[in-house]
Amino acid sequence: MTSDKIPIGRFSLMTHLTSKALRLYDSKGLLVPEAKDQFTGYRYYTFPQIEKGIKIKTLCWLGFGLDEIATLLDAEEEGKKDIISEMMRNRSIEVRSDILRLEKIEQVLLKPDSAMELLRMSVTEPQIKDIPELRVLSKRETGSYGETIGKHAAELFGFVSSPVFQRSNAKITGPLMFICHDEEYKENEADIETVLPFTGRVNIDDPAIKERILPAVQVVSTIYKGPYDGVEVGYSRLFEYMAEQDLEIAGESRSLYINDPEEVLEEELLTEVQIPVKKIK
Known part of the structure; x- marks a missing residue:
């Protein structure tokens, strides 16, 4: 050798x-x-x-x-130094986001009462309600939840504030909504669709934004209060309720973001979780 x-x-x-x-x-x-x-x-x-x-x-x-x-x-x-610089810059943004998340976790851990309160994050009593057909602006792609939904939100709200939308007779009629197309939880490569309900007519000049109709559905619904990372508390309560009422899933779940994360504290965030249901035969 x-x-x-x-x-x-x-x-x-x-x-x-x-x-x-x-x-x-x-x-x-x-x-x-x-x-x-x-x-x-x-x-x-x-x-x-x-x-x-x-x-x-x-x-x-x-x-x-x-x-x-x-x-x-x-x-x-x-x-190709421009590619290296861009990738390093994007990674630094991800690191900064991780640092902020870890700092928040540290603050909670240093306050035992606050940490235990997270285990008791509130959800309202589930209820069954009928949701009418909705016309929506839609963006859909695979990715991680927080990053992709945040990106979609910026792009959708950017479009509705554009001159094209403002000159039309269209109006936003509801909060931003996430639709889950996966049958199981995925950390990455999740099939994510983010939509904004609207009425009226508008010419969409962005090929990544689609217009589509969400069908009318009957859902079981609850409102969860707390950080987005804990929204599974709402899903768990709904599945318990469905078992109690002999209901089964009849469509893709929806999460409605009721208030703005830039305007309220994490613990004050409100998310309505909706699961389409039907009676078990």
């Missing part, structure tokens, strides 16, 4: 990357062993790959995913 053929175990020691991680990077095409023994066919790493391995380790530490790391390494190789 020549000195430029480094087996995976030694390369792991040199870079402080685990063998499991190295095998993953190999399978992803991110860091593929370059040297090959002509007699055994075994593949080995080379000394120039040590720097790349350390770069990958550092980028992982900064919180980038493997696909993002591949893009960054390609951009560096091709001298």
Whole structure:
């Protein structure tokens, strides 16, 4: 074996990357062993790959995913500094958001009474009501809940404040609403649709915004008070109620954001949770 053929175990020691991680990077095409023994066919790493391995380790530490790391390494190789700068800037925004979230968690944990109060977040008594057909402006894509719904909200409200909408005879008739299209909870890659009910006619000049009709439905509904992260309390109460009343799901659930998170404290946020239902036969 020549000195430029480094087996995976030694390369792991040199870079402080685990063998499991190295095998993953190999399978992803991110860091593929370059040297090959002509007699055994075994593949080995080379000394120039040590720097790349350390770069990958550092980028992982900064919180980038493997696909993002591949893009960054390609951009560096091709001298595309604008791509690197944009990705670093976006990651810094995500980090700042994480810091703010963790600071809020720390503040709650330092006040035991407040922490326990979160376990008793309030929901109103469930009720059954009929929701009429609704015309809505809609944006739909896959992603994570907080980030995607927040982005949709900004884009939808941006559109309704635009001259195109303002010149029309259209009016917003209800709060921003999230429609869940998944049958199970997904941390990422969730199928997210955010809508704004409206009446009137308007020419939509943004291809990402659609107009569609939500069907009339009978729902079981509750209003949850508290941070958006705890809205599952409302869903849990509704499912308990449905079991008590012999009801089953008859459509996609809806979450209506009744007040503005920029105007009230997190603990004062109101979210109406609606689940379309029908009697169990």
